[in-house]
Amino acid sequence: MKVIYSDQHTGHDPQQFIVRGRMKRSNEQPERGTLLLNAARAQGHEVVAPADHGPGPRAAIHTPQYLRFLETAWERWQQLEGASEEVMPNVHPFPGQPFTYPDSLVGQAGYHMGDMACSIGRHTWHAATWSAHVATHAAQLVLDGERAAYALCRPPGHHAYADRANGFTYLNNAAIAAQHLRGRHDRVAILDIDVHHGNGTQGIFWRRRDVLTISLHGDPHFCTPFFTGHAHEMGEGEGLGYNLNLPLARGTQDEGFLAALATALATIRAYAPGALVVALGLDAHEHDPYQMLGVSTAGFGRILGEIARLGLPTVLVQEGGYLSEDLGPNLASALGGFEKAA
Numbered sequence: 001m002k003v004i005y006s007d008q009h010t011g012h013d014p015q016q017f018i019v020r021g022r023m024k025r026s027n028e029q030p031e032r033g034t035l036l037l038n039a040a041r042a043q044g045h046e047v048v049a050p051a052d053h054g055p056g057p058r059a060a061i062h063t064p065q066y067l068r069f070l071e072t073a074w075e076r077w078q079q080l081e082g083a084s085e086e087v088m089p090n091v092h093p094f095p096g097q098p099f100t101y102p103d104s105l106v107g108q109a110g111y112h113m114g115d116m117a118c119s120i121g122r123h124t125w126h127a128a129t130w131s132a133h134v135a136t137h138a139a140q141l142v143l144d145g146e147r148a149a150y151a152l153c154r155p156p157g158h159h160a161y162a163d164r165a166n167g168f169t170y171l172n173n174a175a176i177a178a179q180h181l182r183g184r185h186d187r188v189a190i191l192d193i194d195v196h197h198g199n200g201t202q203g204i205f206w207r208r209r210d211v212l213t214i215s216l217h218g219d220p221h222f223c224t225p226f227f228t229g230h231a232h233e234m235g236e237g238e239g240l241g242y243n244l245n246l247p248l249a250r251g252t253q254d255e256g257f258l259a260a261l262a263t264a265l266a267t268i269r270a271y272a273p274g275a276l277v278v279a280l281g282l283d284a285h286e287h288d289p290y291q292m293l294g295v296s297t298a299g300f301g302r303i304l305g306e307i308a309r310l311g312l313p314t315v316l317v318q319e320g321g322y323l324s325e326d327l328g329p330n331l332a333s334a335l336g337g338f339e340k341a342a
């Protein structure tokens, strides 16, 4: 399988991540990219550098206002007296209340940044744009006839809404890949198996029926992003019935995950899309630092094998999965399981 990778992510190394009130370095570190790349290389996959696909693919998903903010926020932040090295929000609009888009950069940060897990550093915009190029490139390879391609995206993307960063993500790579595939296919499905709900992806396609969104994840009763990911969220308007959430109980292991996956795959088969995007988080693993679910390394091979048996042109987009000695083996198991069944 072709592995799309760009080393342009390495400058993005967020140092500010507030968890349980304490500031620490982000879990979403450049070392993840290196580790995943080494695992893919060791398995013999061909590594391909992405082309610069320009601003079009990201502009097809994200608002101009948000893209302008992401591109300029770090430089503007440096001009604020006493500002920290990285852009961090500290004030947010209230849901359901009328508001005016703020002129103040601090206000804009609160508007466009949903939490304290998406700080913007000097190289964040650059890394995010190249991560989107990686996803677009993989989608293009699949449109050109590859059975599947793996986009080694960093930063990840599935929490990013059309106009809001959160949860380590800025540009929604899976959504960008799906939209690119829509250029050829009338219907595209996104299957998100990251342990966290793909809230940004759900939000982006909430009112659309041409992109089916399905997410398997730790139940939001115990798992971030808390506010979304419940089974009753099914889309609205034209999109009603085209969003499926399958929340899983804490500690769910391979068999439980595969049972929910069967529901997801039956829904995809009924939808009959022309192509599939898999938001491939590896943080459902039993030894992932997040410790939410209990999928085994071999389990990822079985999961991706079942997905491959859909027989669809497939773009695998890297989402979460954090530093542990199992991260590389988990990716190898996933890619190997897909290829064996494809």
Ligand SMILES: [Zn+2]
Binding pocket: 194, 195, 196, 281, 283, 319, 320, 321
């Ligand atoms: Zn995750």
